[in-house]
């Protein structure tokens with residue numbers, strides 16, 4: 103696997119959606135009349151951003167729904183980013199797209215604009231599940247979008263799917279995965295549906311308008327996903343992410359799991375350059391107002407303590423199939439991983455959730471299912 107831990111990434115948030123999905127807690131609005139002013143502000147934010155001595159090898163357009171932007175608008179943002187930041191020649195440029203907003207001509211034009219990786223927000227190939235999720239598209243439109251991405255010549259395509267939807271059986275989920283694999287995607291992200299506080303979905307749950315899937319069934323779907331995809335050559339390299347080969351892993355998203363530096367541009371975007379984290383306003387109007395006053399649109403920042411950095415490093419790396427390189431950890435933090443975390447490591451090893459080989463330890467699939475609780479065991483240790 104290429105060593106990407108030192109190269110940095112740029113994330114650009116495009117906060118516009120045709121309609122809000124009831125389960126979503128990402129920041130987005132449906133007023134497209136704000137797009138021109140927002141894009142001006144994004145260009146301006148890049149001009150205002152400090153020059154950092156980093157080389158970037160990924161540029162990621164996330165949202166929201168970045169595919170509501172025209173290919174010209176995407177090209178213009180790429181051009182501005184390239185003129186302001188130092189990118190490697192082999193930069194990975196990902197655009198998140200949603201069925202219902204794309205066709206093959208649009209995908210071709212995104213390719214011509216420089217995009218070399220697309221993520222298609224399929225979520226499900228079942229109309230019933232799509233309706234539950236409040237998506238704007240049908241199963242046929244999802245199929246059309248995936249086919250259009252292939253027709254346009256993209257050779258790095260990711261499909262996003264959601265499981266754990268009330269009423270979903272293991273058979274129907276596997277049918278979704280089978281349909282996804284019939285397009286031979288390079289990468290699949292499988293997210294477990296969660297009811298995020300404050301979302302309309304969670305309000306419906308609180309009012310007992312539906313019954314969320316219980317942990318036992320969620321666990322069964324998680325295991326079935328790993329089994330089905332690994333038998334077909336897809337490696338679970340992160341809890342929710344599967345790639346056909348290491349080269350098709352998401353270079354950009356991997357930065358989040360190895361504490362590599364990244365800069366987030368746009369409303370609600372977060373940045374991290376160890377040990378500092380900062381984030382932008384979570385309102386398009388506040389964001390544009392600051393930029394109009396030639397101010398960086400920061401809502402806050404945080405200097406991580408050594409303890410926070412250690413806990414985060416463990417939390418994030420245990421999400422990955424690579425896990426923790428204990429020698430690198432010891433060098434980075436000046437403590438002995440093996441000594442400090444001896445108790446959780448031996449307890450998890452005995453319970454068959456953590457694997458150790460040489461100086462590397464990682465959660466196996468069963469351990470990944472209990473990742474949050476396991477990470478909390480490490481966080482409780484004193485160091």
Ligand code: SF4
Nearest residue numbers: 119122123126165166
């Ligand atoms: S399209 Fe994506 S970002 Fe927009 S509301 Fe739906 S889930 Fe959220």
